[in-house]
Amino acid sequence: MAENHLHTTQPMTHQMVKAVTAATAGGSFLVLSSLTLAGTVIALAIATPLFVIFSPVLVPALLTTALIVTGFVTSGGFGVAAVTVLSWIYRYVTGRHPPAADQLDSAGMRLAIKAREMTDRAAQLTGAAAS
Template identity: 70%
Template sequence: MADFHYQQPLLGYRDDPHQQTLCTQVVKAATAVTAGGSLLVLAALILTATVIALTIVTPLFVIFSPVLVPAVITVALLSLGFLVSGGFGVAAITVLAWIYRYVTGKHSVRHKLLNKALEIKDYGHQQISGGLQTS
């Protein structure tokens, strides 16, 4: 049997994997601080841009609100109409496919199992009643 020797990772792990060197801890901390600081600065920039954009756009919203409110309601109703019609279309196709399978005799597995169970039941009754008549 071959004797396998595992290589230790390069960043300062010793015999105990939970024991890390100071260098590894410093590298991890520096990476975390850099990533966290970058994300924090990015979040602050986005927040500032959002506040500035909202300040600029608010008067436009007030001026155009008689147009925007009906436009938003219209777009919402159109979207809802397309969504509902699509749902009904999918339901109709599903029902038609089920009817087609039912008419052509390609029932689901449940119907096949139910029919087979009824056949076995009838066969059992025939065997029992046939056995009683011959004796």
């Protein structure tokens, strides 16, 4: 309701200025959009014959470039992961308490308890089978 009150209290010239500004901005963006589309169509019309002529060279070159870039990015990612893991292990071993160390410790304790239970159970079963 307060919003309606604001619209009715604004002078008519203020609303006209807003409308003219919006129309000008919209028209400018429409012109820029159409110029961009026209430029893209013209560039594509000029470049298409060149792409057809040079495609035996361009396609393998693009594939090779894509494979090289993919290899470098993957190698870098694995390198960062390795450094992160080695840093975490170093902090864990030196006692600096890295993130999730508590979870690793509790999981290790649970695993050790289960292994001990399995060993005891196996000893009971083999002892029962031997007698």
